[in-house]
Amino acid sequence: MKYALGPVLWYWPTETLQDFYQAAASSSAEIVYLGEAVCSKRRATKMADWMAMAKALAAAGKQVVLTSLALVQSPSELVELKRYVDNGEFLLEANDMGTVNMVAEAGLPFVAGHALNCYNAVTLRLLLKMGMVRWCMPVELSRDWLDNLLTQCETLGIRNRFEVEVLGYGHLPLAYSARCFTARAENRGKDDCQTCCSEHPLGRKLYSQEDQLVFVLNGIQTMSGYCYNLGNELISMQGRVDIVRLSPQGTETLTMVDAFRANETGKHPLSLQSHRQCNGYWRQVAGLELVS
Amino acid sequence: MELLCPAGNLPALKAAVENGADAVYVGLKDDTNARHFAGLNFTGKRLKEAAGYIHQHRRKLHVAINTFAHPSGYERWQYAVDMAASVGVDALILADIAMLEYAAERYPHIERHVSVQASATNVEAIKFYQRNFDVARVVLPRVLSMHQVRQLARVTPVPLEVFAFGSLCIMAEGRCFLSSWLTGESPNTVGACSPARYVRWQQTPGGLESRLNEVLIDRYDATENAGYPTLCKGRYRLDGARYHALEEPTSLNTLALLPELLAANIASVKIEGRQRSPAYVEQVTRVWRQAIDRCRADPAGFTAQQNWMNTLSALSEGTQTTLGAYHRQWQ
Numbered sequence: 001m002k003y004a005l006g007p008v009l010w011y012w013p014t015e016t017l018q019d020f021y022q023a024a025a026s027s028s029a030e031i032v033y034l035g036e037a038v039c040s041k042r043r044a045t046k047m048a049d050w051m052a053m054a055k056a057l058a059a060a061g062k063q064v065v066l067t068s069l070a071l072v073q074s075p076s077e078l079v080e081l082k083r084y085v086d087n088g089e090f091l092l093e094a095n096d097m098g099t100v101n102m103v104a105e106a107g108l109p110f111v112a113g114h115a116l117n118c119y120n121a122v123t124l125r126l127l128l129k130m131g132m133v134r135w136c137m138p139v140e141l142s143r144d145w146l147d148n149l150l151t152q153c154e155t156l157g158i159r160n161r162f163e164v165e166v167l168g169y170g171h172l173p174l175a176y177s178a179r180c181f182t183a184r185a186e187n188r189g190k191d192d193c194q195t196c197c198s199e200h201p202l203g204r205k206l207y208s209q210e211d212q213l214v215f216v217l218n219g220i221q222t223m224s225g226y227c228y229n230l231g232n233e234l235i236s237m238q239g240r241v242d243i244v245r246l247s248p249q250g251t252e253t254l255t256m257v258d259a260f261r262a263n264e265t266g267k268h269p270l271s272l273q274s275h276r277q278c279n280g281y282w283r284q285v286a287g288l289e290l291v292s
Numbered sequence: 293m294e295l296l297c298p299a300g301n302l303p304a305l306k307a308a309v310e311n312g313a314d315a316v317y318v319g320l321k322d323d324t325n326a327r328h329f330a331g332l333n334f335t336g337k338r339l340k341e342a343a344g345y346i347h348q349h350r351r352k353l354h355v356a357i358n359t360f361a362h363p364s365g366y367e368r369w370q371y372a373v374d375m376a377a378s379v380g381v382d383a384l385i386l387a388d389i390a391m392l393e394y395a396a397e398r399y400p401h402i403e404r405h406v407s408v409q410a411s412a413t414n415v416e417a418i419k420f421y422q423r424n425f426d427v428a429r430v431v432l433p434r435v436l437s438m439h440q441v442r443q444l445a446r447v448t449p450v451p452l453e454v455f456a457f458g459s460l461c462i463m464a465e466g467r468c469f470l471s472s473w474l475t476g477e478s479p480n481t482v483g484a485c486s487p488a489r490y491v492r493w494q495q496t497p498g499g500l501e502s503r504l505n506e507v508l509i510d511r512y513d514a515t516e517n518a519g520y521p522t523l524c525k526g527r528y529r530l531d532g533a534r535y536h537a538l539e540e541p542t543s544l545n546t547l548a549l550l551p552e553l554l555a556a557n558i559a560s561v562k563i564e565g566r567q568r569s570p571a572y573v574e575q576v577t578r579v580w581r582q583a584i585d586r587c588r589a590d591p592a593g594f595t596a597q598q599n600w601m602n603t604l605s606a607l608s609e610g611t612q613t614t615l616g617a618y619h620r621q622w623q
Contacts, residue, residue, distance in 0.1 A: 280476070
């Protein structure tokens with residue numbers, strides 16, 4: 001099993017990102033995704049900064065993948081995306097079909113991110129033809145769904161033609177909107193957001209009226225209230241999953257990579273708490289549940 | 293500009309035709325469409341009747357097969373496409389690229405429309421669907437501002453359809469898992485958001501509570517109107533403040549934008565609501581028919597009449613309407 005650090009989905013200052021990736025360079029993760037995947041108004045870290053961090057990680061022996069926006073709405077965002085497609089050095093993760101179109105037209109390989117709707121093997125066969133080398137499963141899908149899909153892949157003769165990645169740790173991206181909910185929480189519109197999401201390095205917690213943590217607001221993205229944790233599900237990933245992705249919540253996520261690795265055979269189970277952590281999606285129940 | 297109206301059954305379809313719809317869209321009676329609700333939608337036999345009626349009246353029939361095919365039971369989605377093709381529908385509304393490929397290969401003569409659930413929000417995404425599946429139309433998600441719709445309309449190689457009226461999805465459609473987060477079931481996987489079987493109402497001393505799979509979505513005092521617990525329209529707490537953190541119960545109404553949509557050369561305006569009654573379809577279709585005809589005749593002098601707005605508001609969620617993402621300030 002390989003481990004990947006997903007892109008930082010929060011809006012952290014450039015220095016915080018640089019510190020995080022410096023620490024990541026000496027972590028045990030084999031793969032590092034980086035770049036802005038949520039909102040094009042988060043401009044503090046420029047492409048040159050991302051490239052510098054990417055190069056340092058590559059020099060430390062990591063496989064680096066540049067990620068891209070999940071919700072692409074404007075021509076200016078497409079212009080910026082094209083620069084990433086043409087970066088000339090690193091593999092790109094496509095999170096929108098428009099991005100798939102751009103990488104495919106450039107004849108470049110790509111990772112199909114979890115924000116692309118790939119629910120069956122025929123969809124994957126199409127993306128393979130376009131240059132997909134790795135597929136990260138949509139976050140709402142389960143082990144059983146994956147099993148069925150891989151069986152279908154075998155029938156189509158494509159089972160071993162791409163890597164399978166599963167997002168297994170972190171607050172899950174559940175939805176993308178035109179509206180910025182962080183700005184709304186401060187009674188402001190998106191045009192006047194003042195990138196207030198930067199003041200909330202781990203998003204804003206949204207509770208039900210009886211204080212159940214339901215969602216975390218992260219700009220235009222709505223995330224799961226609980227932290228997804230498949231650290232005790234790794235045995236069931238054997239033979240199905242090649243890469244487990246951990247979504248950075250802070251430098252402690254680097255330690256979590258080690259905790260996952262130590263528990264691959266179930267010898268060092270993680271202590272998980274319901275209403276804080278969950279594994280429901282993998283177990284094919286409501287996402288917020290924790291099944292032991 | 294086409295007026296495209298919803299129908300969950302034959303009476304609704306007839307109401308749409310009688311009141312001036314140019315085209316009607318429907319779904320089949322299973323999880324191949326995103327309004328998979330009990331008592332709704334069309335069997336093969338009814339679909340055939342629907343196609344007969346529609347063509348007799350020289351209108352068009354679109355069939356939504358807009359969920360994502362399961363790897364087990366994959367044939368169900370192929371069968372849905374086959375069935376729609378066999379009764380001679382005019383367009384297939386598809387979200388899954390696997391189904392777009394299947395339809396393009398098997399039935400190249402039937403128009404393929406990219407469903408809103410496919411989330412094509414930019415010109416590169418539109419080109420993707422055009423290049424690979426030769427699609428005839430793209431339905432835009434409700435995440436674009438009017439300015440962005442105009443920009444896209446200027447450069448798109450494929451005619452565009454937009455949502456004009458009805459329930460408002462505030463997330464990029466087809467990429468929202470809020471429902472499965474709470475219930476295990478989402479529009480993409482089972483064809484329903486906030487499914488009714490998870491809804492529970494309870495009168496408590498603190499007020500009327502609406503729950504979805506036991507999670508409290510809202511609590512209403514005696515003076516408030518209770519709404520269906522669609523989870524993005526609940527009232528939550530953030531730092532002690534209780535409010536509609538994502539969106540209020542409201543419906544989309546773009547009647548006031550009609551001249552702009554017409555000027556932008558939008559091919560079709562779509563009314564949401566296959567789950568609604570024939571009476572809803574009748575009233576909404578009648579208003580929009582009048583409005584489109586009036587707007588075509590005199591775009592510069594067009595205003596949304598108050599009686600139209602009143603009719604539409606009365607049929608809306610929370611009896612209020614919004615321009616949604618079309619209006620930049622909503623975002």
